[in-house]
Amino acid sequence: MDKQAMTDALVSAKAAKGLTWETMASDIGVSPVWLASACLGMNSSPADTAKKITDYLELGEDVAKALEAFPTKIWDQAVPTDPLIYRLYEVVGVYGETLKEVIQEKFGDGIMSAIDFSMEVDKVEDPKGDRVLLTLNGKFLPYKTW
Template sequence: MLLKKEKNLTWEAIGEAVDMTHVWITSACLGMNSCTQEVAEKLVTFLGLPEAATAALMEDPTKTWNQAVPQDPLIYRLYEVVGVYGPTLKEVIQEKFGDGIMSAIDFSMSVEKEEEPKGDRVVLTLNGKFLPYKSW
């Protein structure tokens, strides 16, 4: 993150440089996804990182987070959205698809800015494959 700031880069620019979305490359740089060798090498070259960083970027992550209520206001609001609307989303998804879950593995996400006179809007799109529960 410090290097990104020092080089005055955006996640958008980093993503474009390595042919990945800005959301995915941000997640990888924060240690929540692993890069392929090709992407890791491009990222290391683009950012001017030591070659040893290639292996670190390719490591399988342990996707854990602090289970306590987040303190950062933006993250807390997302937590609040899931807390308030999670049961609603579950009901609507299961009504449309049946009993199952949305994959976070076969998944993509985008973050867009929608300009509006009364205040700009954040548009989050979560796109996950539906995985029905199996009966046996």
């Protein structure tokens, strides 16, 4: 089973059971963001966690093995048209250079890891309209000289 077929099976089972990533993650004992990413094929899962996920969704060993497989992290390079994803591209397009400047001013010449990394998505209630709070937490990796 490839990652796309795995994702189709996982997302279909999740929908059929009326589950949310939050509920599943809480029951399985993982982060909802990590769980969604693994189920969408962008991260691999340890074997024990893959079994928990597939047992929870009543899916077979073929799905568990696909969850364990190392992904090839490729995404569409075109600017997305989905409004939410487009807005994230817009944030990086407008503030990317600013973030780079501020991060490098605080830490030095380097990058934020997307490997030693975690992310949270929270809802902040506000009388003027609820807010989305994204927390990106990545280890700083300085560039070396040699």
